[in-house]
Amino acid sequence: MLKKNSFSGGTDGANITTSNSGGTSGNAFDSWGSAPSYTSSQATGLRAPLVAKLHDLTSSSDSLIWNYTLSARTVWLREYLYLSASPASDSVIVDESEFAVWITLKTDRTVTITSTGFTPVTFVASTTALPLNTWCRIEAKIVYGTTSSNGAVELRIYTSADSSTATETKTATGVNTGTTVGSSIAFDAVYGFDLLVDDLAITDVDWLGPAAINATATPSAVPASTSAPTPTISTGQSPSPAAVASVAAVPAPAVSTGQTTNATTVAAVSAVPTPTITVGTVSSVQATAVPAVASVAAPGLSTGSIIAPGAVAAAGVVPAQGVSAGSIFTASAVPAVAHVPLAVVTVPILPGDLVVLPGQVEYDGTLWGEGTSFRVNEITGWTSLPTIDNGNTLRPQRHGAWSGRKLAQQRLVTIKMQALAGTDPSTVDSLLDELAAAASVPDDESERNLVIRGWGPKRIARGAVVDFVSSMDDDYSVGMPTVSVLIACSDARKYGLTVTSVVVDNGSTAAAVNEGNTSTHPLVRINGPCTNPSITNQTTDRILSFGVTLASNETLLVDTNAGTAVIGAADYMHTLAPLSVPPEDWYLVKGTNAISYSASSGGANGVELQFQPAYLA
Structure with missing residues (x-):
């Protein structure tokens, strides 16, 4: 997994959203808080052309959020920052979905990695303060533990933004980073000034390093030597020309071998030093979408979808009309178009589905x-x-109360x-x-x-x-x-959002566990066929019983919170047995409740209890 974003594909001054943060910028953010925006302010050099502005937390709640799935239990992250001032108060600049770890920028511009909450535990703390009015970089590693004591964190500070050598490194092991692996990370604003950030990245592979390195390779001029051999002289002849020694310098950086003179081949010897080459800024190129032709299977229904079939043409034949004597009449088939009303299927959002962050x-x-x-x-x-x-009543003639x-x-x-x-x-x-x-x-x-x-x-x-x-x-x-x-x-x-279902067979006992801190009232489904069904909470010694005979297709639904008993829309409270407690008085205490079920006949389909854990504080 690797996600990164340079903000280079945005529009100066526009708000950053999920729809405009991808493309040439990199991986689009999955969500955001308040109104982070693109800006060209301080977007120079390797930070050009645009960076992100997270507005002062005093008047906003700007954040940029990525969702992710880790291949193991470790996540690495990188953030470039430009500070124009010191934070007015300690500010969380990075938090993750399980709220086990915070990265905080302190008022003295040092950085800490801590646990979360009102009294966080400090895992590591830098002594190096992030510089003002220049770009710098932080990188961090978070290892989620399998217990509350074997997690680990590491923090690296780079006061020179694109250096490959950390100014300071802090490491902690054996700490409580939570046992649930995170699934999202938020880069947050600070108190007191607008924070500029750039080249954000997360991965589950290794340290990310600098986003780009700027360097130039300059090869040196290469000298080459040549020599012209003395020509062979025959008897009675004078050499013309005389022996020639020549030295040639080949201009940089091209080197050519196999040069010739009038005398013979010139051998050139050269040694070319290996140039140091460093990669400059790399821009991602987004490939154009390629349309594909395929046959689409019938769509399935999903939450919130609307199914709207088009008009359906149906062919109909109109019977031949009556014909008077002596005439011949042939009626043609008449096509008829029938319009089928739009079918609308909607599935409501479940309560609590919108809540994904603390404090919402x-x-x-x-x-x-x-x-x-x-x-x-x-x-x-x-x-x-x-x-x-x-409900205590004072005792009139002694200390205390009943x-x-x-x-x-x-x-x-x-x-x-x-x-x-x-x-x-x-x-x-x-x-x-x-x-x-x-x-x-x-x-x-x-x-x-x-x-x-x-x-x-x-x-x-x-x-x-x-x-x-x-x-x-x-x-x-x-x-x-x-x-x-x-x-x-x-x-x-x-109540907790999870509904627990416990089925109790006829003649048996099952455990119903209320994980809350106070009693909860279950919904009880007594399934037919059965006669005189009776449910006992052995923990509270309370019986819920009805003198009724249910057919195989009937269910007696008892709402112990509302105090009702119905079959369909019909009220069956009149069948409550004399030895039964009222439905409102039949509940599950906190912890484990032993529930038994019996019927004088039938009862093979058992009884089902549905309940949620309940809390008073």
């Missing part, structure tokens, strides 16, 4: 956070416990965002209208999917917007107002 929020199919026009500054109420109703059940109230999640219209403040109202439309208050009691990712896996809840606050202040005047959105979730629990 997806609400009702709209994404906020990095890579969008809305930077998420703060989220409250998501990682903390919701308000708990304490213990009661503790139940969570609704979860209130506040998302503070900043609209990013700084490059054109006149568009700020359009951005706010877009946000207000996505965060509108529903007209009924329905709730929307809310998916948030921190540093770990994504979690989902369901809620509705109950407040939207925005001010026309100083930030608004420069196109970067702060907006606060409050979402109320009636079910205080957050």
Whole structure:
């Protein structure tokens, strides 16, 4: 795997996108954050004609991202940088998809490779500061470990941008770089100034080295000596001409052998020194696409596709009309064209599919956070416990209280965002209208999917917007107002996105593992044919039982969270057995639950539990 980009094929001043970053520039980026752009500023020498500008992180979230698949567990990367100032605060300039490793430019312009998070562990730190107002280069190697203690990193600093000798090298082994191999790398902006970058590259082969070397080969003049032999003299004759000795110098750099004089062949001896030749800048040439003729098989259906068949011509024959006596009439076949209505097949995007980076929020199919026009500054109420109703009752005549059940109230999640219209403040109202439309208050009691990712896996809840606050202040005047959105979730629990299915056979017991930190309510499918089905959670000693007979094509669907039991659209709660708990009181506690199933007859198709891990904090 090798991906590189010189930005040479862009347009000065244009934003860098996935569609315009390939071609003669190199490998197109797979995604980007905010609005990185092409620029000719400082694009001189080997950096010409264009470089990339990552705007000040104070007012943007510029980044350039490549996806990749490694052949092993090691990735190498290269980045040329032009610093016009020192960062206003420590800035992550490279991060990878598993968020196990950061490369950070410090305020003193030294570079570190660390773990990630709020208290990162430093693996290596340079003592060399990157220079100001000139191009320099960094290269790094990241080895993903198979355990939390056998990863490795190496950092190389080149204050002379295209040197093949590092100014400083730092190495660390036995460090925790994560055990999951990364699948993407982002080159990020810094705080305090616009960072210029060029000749970005990643590979899984070896160190990348300088992007280009500039040198000239100059061969020296080659001296060649010749001699004319004395001619043979016969008796009675005088030599004419006399013996001639000559020395010739052959002009540089051409050397010719086999020269002749009037006397005889001139032998030339030359030694040509081997010139040192170094490769200059190499430009990739993109081959023209070659059209190929092939027969295309019938297309398959994929997510989000629309199938629209054209008009279908159908031939029909109109029966001969009635003929009166004495006449002959022959009716011709009449072609008829029938138009088949367009068939539209759509597959919805699953909740959470849009969220790919930490700190991103997806609400009702709209994404906020990095890579969008809305930077998420703060989220409250998501990682903390919701308000708990304490069911304890105080003892009137002694210390303490009688213990009661503790139940969570609704979860209130506040998302503070900043609209990013700084490059054109006149568009700020359009951005706010877009946000207000996505965060509108529903007209009924329905709730929307809310998916948030921190540093770990994504979690989902369901809620509705109950407040939207925005001010026309100083930030608004420069196109970067702060907006606060409050979402109320009636079910205080957050859930993992993975749905687990456990099938329990009649007369047997199976384990249902809830990996969350609080109880979760499963969806229970009791499959016919069976009579008087009964499901027991042996861990909680609770029975869910129904006095009903199901046919072979019937399924009793019990939603323990909603407290319903239906066959199709018909309500079957009236068949709940006297010894059964209400469906709302039948749940899976955190950890392992032993589930058994029985039926007085039938039951060969078993019972299925579908559930998601649940979390309160």
